[in-house]
Amino acid sequence: MISAQNTIRPRPHTTYRSFVEAHIRQSIAQCYQCGKCTAGCPVAYTMELTPRRVIRALQLGLENELENSSTMWICLSCLTCSARCPREINIAGVMEALRLATIGKKPTPDQKKFRLFHDLFIMSFQFSGRAYELGLGMAYNVMSGQFLNMASIIPGMLRRGKLAFLPHKSRGSETQHIFQRLEGQNKAMNQAEAGTK
Amino acid sequence: MIETARYAYYPGCCSKASAKEYTATTRLVCKALGIELEESPDWICCGASSAHSIDRILGIALPAHELLYAGRMKLDLVASCALCFSRLKIAAAELKDDDVRKRVGEVLGQEIPGNPDYRVMHILQVLEKHLDRIHLEKPLKGLSVACYYGCLLGRPKEVAFDDAENPQVMDRVVAALGGEPVEWGFKAECCGGSHVFTRPDIVSKLSHRLLYQAKQAGADCLAVVCPVCHSNLDAMQKSIGKEYKEEVDLPAFYITQLVGLAAGLPPRKLMFEKLFVDPMRLLRAKGLA
Amino acid sequence: MARVGVFICHCGTNISGAVDVARVVEAAQKMPMVVIASDNKYTCSEPGQASIRQAIVSNKLNRVVIAACSPRMHEPTFRKAVSAAGLNPYLLEIANIREQCSWVHSHDREKATAKAIELVKMAVAKVIRHEPLYPREVPVTKRALVIGGGITGIQAALDIANAGHEVVLLEQEPSIGGRMAQLDKTFPTLDCSACILTPKMVDVANHPKIRLLTYAEIKEVRGFVGNFKVEITQKARKVDYSKCTGCGTCWQKCPEKTPSEFDLGLGKRPSIYIPFAQAVPTKPVIDTDSCRYIKYRQWLAAGEQGKKPPECRICEKICPTGSIAWDQEPQTITEEFGAIVVATGFQVYDHRHYEEYGGGAYPDVISGMQLERLMNASGPTGGEIVRPSDGTHPKTVAFVCCVGSRDQAKGRTYCSKVCCMYTAKHAIMLKEHDPDVQCYIFYIDVRTGGKDYEEFYLRTLDDAGAIYIKGRPSKIYRDGKKMIVLGEDALMGRPIELAADLVVLATGMEPRTGADKLAQKLNISYNTYHFLVEAHPKLRPVETQTDGIFVAGACVGPRDIPESVAQGSAAAAKVAGLFSSDTLVTDPITSVVNRERCTGCLLCVAICPYKAIDCETTRDTRVVAVVNESLCKGCGLCVGACRPKAIDLRGFTSQQILEEVNSLWS
Ligand SMILES: Cc1cc2nc3c(=O)[nH]c(=O)nc-3n(C[C@H](O)[C@H](O)[C@H](O)COP(=O)(O)OP(=O)(O)OC[C@H]3O[C@@H](n4cnc5c(N)ncnc54)[C@H](O)[C@@H]3O)c2cc1C
Ligand code: SF4
Ligand code: SF4
Ligand code: SF4
């Protein structure tokens, strides 16, 4: 990848950055790039863009690199980074903001499986009110094509009665209403925003 | 006669399937200690690690549904799952923001009273609070336990009830049961969480590190307080062992099972048979079964 | 009748650039009681001053207003000029038409001129009410107290004593020497710490003008510059120093062993002890927390409950001079001093606060200061660098910089300044001790500002082959016999896992516990971390807001030895300057109490930040406030607080201020 693309042209003030900073209610300018977040992140070893570099990319406005990475989805939300950051920056919150920023955008091939999982998980309780592990597992396996995943423990789960064959239902259908009202609210807010522009 | 203590109880979705034994023993132990748990009939999923990743308000509204129930009951809300606890507690903190409260109220279709003070507790806190009620029938003498808290109980510090790096509550509970909590450095390191579907390689690596470290610290078993951690450390243990070419064989109990054991509740009711890693040999060796 | 002269300065173009000086002169001439008004290009110059002197004489002026720069700049100059012409120097008022007018209103000449006229008008109105004031002289006690016997205090004490003044050097520990006594070699020259420190310690002990008070603490401080009265507590050593010869028999034979503070728990010391071999004085104290006989006596006193401790008293039996004094109790000593130097130094940040680094639970994770003790030939291992856990020689050593520094999450935002350099030193020394050692240094930034410091750092790369890794580690844990450091190599942008035999935390400097309490006793300020605050960080680095009290060394902020020594000498120079005259002139601008009006509510006593107000009983047995004019700084807080208006401030009386304000409406 030795090309002109390697050259950084800083754009420190982007709306992307503002969105992230509003979400964590902090300025990422505070970060002095010590690397403690990356050092403690249990999944940094498998990230292309490690947590410190995510913050750096935000400081420099490298929006494309951020959007195309899978870092925010690999993030486990374990909060190790936030808990240990000497500048007390909520890096896990940054990751959350970056996830939210991708919603509605086309996922990269690598992001796909994570998005699929979360979508399916939410679907698994959207109607019944409660998450349904077996259904989720099966749907994920079929749709992601990773069929052998966890296969080894499924018989054991069944034998121990740890997988329900039918989803468990919450009384009433509150979650459905919640999703409907949320959709309405988001729509209204988007319209209002478009109106002010 | 001890006074009964009452709490609102949020079992969480896993209670109905993969973590049956956790919920069952939580109820059993609480009953034995004179603690009443009120479960809402229409509780819904807290959104786990997904809702807040997809929509900020959704991630607060789902747990808020349960907070409102506890508020109506005027009870402290107890969760046994560390992940549910974390979502509930974070939502309670977020509701202090007026704008968030308004939006969440709209989504839930009910007004949320201003200046709310929703108290959320983890079952560990409840157990510690009522430790003096345990009648030790079978002290866990000679049982070395690596207490595993997971990454969420001590973080973020605004909602935590224990140290983020070296939490102590469970160690105190285990010590009070007559067991021997071991000192180890991975009490609060992540197990890989829900990546078991998307990136099972991550779960194997992280959970293996935990098991290995617990063993190295001289633990006979683990004590766990979260169904997600538990399935990674117990159900997946054998396949992790295979992957790393070493047999681990480290029974992973839910803390409530250990409390029940020490309190002399019948082993049958403690549902040890639900565990993947059979603990009976260990318990017999220690004279506990 | 007041005869006022007004002198308006152009200050080059500083003032005249924004203010129409001619119009101010014109307006001033019309002001009440003004006899003459004139202007000058540079009033502070010698010709400028001469014209004022001349005008005073020829116009028989008895009040002067100078409209120029801030009184902070030239008030002393102009007071001298006025008094040279025979006027009382306090019959002068300065109107600040530069900082408070021309500089801030440079864009609007019209308004700037109008404001300058008003400022002059106010000054004229005020000066008419001025009374002559006379400074007082107080005698100076030419004896200094130096608190803290580290390198800074030692240097200050020696310099003051060599200037011919008596010094008391007070140290709370059993020996002087401070933290420098614990070090092995010192950067950037690698000379042996003891070799350069102990001769100075001996000089202190032998100096005819220095009295050493070790194992002693400040109890109370009263008085003011030139005249401090200090109560000192001499802690009970349980050894009679007038008899003890320091032969050492007792500390060799004492059977009780307890962790040594000096070796930071890496070694042990007896209950009757000197902290280290070259201690000054070389006479022991008994540590009453661990001594067997003391425990025995406590057991007796508590009615013989529990197990009977051994009676011991071996030291007493073998001491050839009969110096053991079991009944010695703490004593209070009262001394008088003219000046005080505070040099209480620092302590090392306690890394137990870093739970992610093991919270102090891993024996093979040590602090830089502990490594100093391990490297030191007179240390607990005789200079062998071994792992505290198993005594083996470490081959891979990891250093972690900035522990307890630059970390807001741990409540320490400042850089400790010495740790980058001492870590470089450690890497060089380790390689010298054992060529097979490989050092890895985790850092955020390498800070080496100082003469020959960067070159010293480069030696860690060139000679010691240390590998610097940019990134603050997040976790340290044990894996078998190894300590694993989880870090990031930020330059590669990848996580790094390092298996080390020994981890050294470069812990930062923090003020000695109790620095805040001492500062309160001395009435000097300290910051949030309890570092003492200097009068001005650049221009008055060793003075404080309290006259006669000086600060130096690591108690003011992180400092290395060269800086500490320089500050010790600087403080000594200030003391010598103070002692160069027999008396001190005090500023007459102080508050005064009208004893008839004072109701004795003593609100002023509570409010005075300089503890300058006391109370006394009058002949008709009323309690009234009295101002100690030597302590009063003329801040005026008490004037505002006094409800019956019984306090007034000389030079700024209520009436003077009122006239000033009224003049704006006339
Ligand atoms: C690990 C380490 C390595 C270092 N290596 C070097 C080096 O190689 N080169 C270098 O230039 N610098 C080095 N330094 C820095 C050096 O130690 C300090 O600059 C120096 O010791 C400061 O001297 P001080 O006299 O101001 O303070 P201190 O040495 O702390 O002395 C203060 C003294 O005051 C006493 N005291 C405190 N409070 C009171 C009280 N209330 N009443 C009476 N007495 C009191 C204390 O007991 C102590 O004896 C190193 C520091 C550390 C931590
Ligand atoms: S730990 Fe904090 S300060 Fe350090 S690099 Fe990460 S975000 Fe920046
Ligand atoms: S929250 Fe995410 S980025 Fe932070 S340490 Fe955990 S996994 Fe890494
Ligand atoms: S009495 Fe014994 S223990 Fe105490 S100082 Fe003397 S020799 Fe040591």
Ligand code: SF4
């Ligand atoms: S001197 Fe170096 S190690 Fe010490 S706090 Fe400053 S940057 Fe960190």
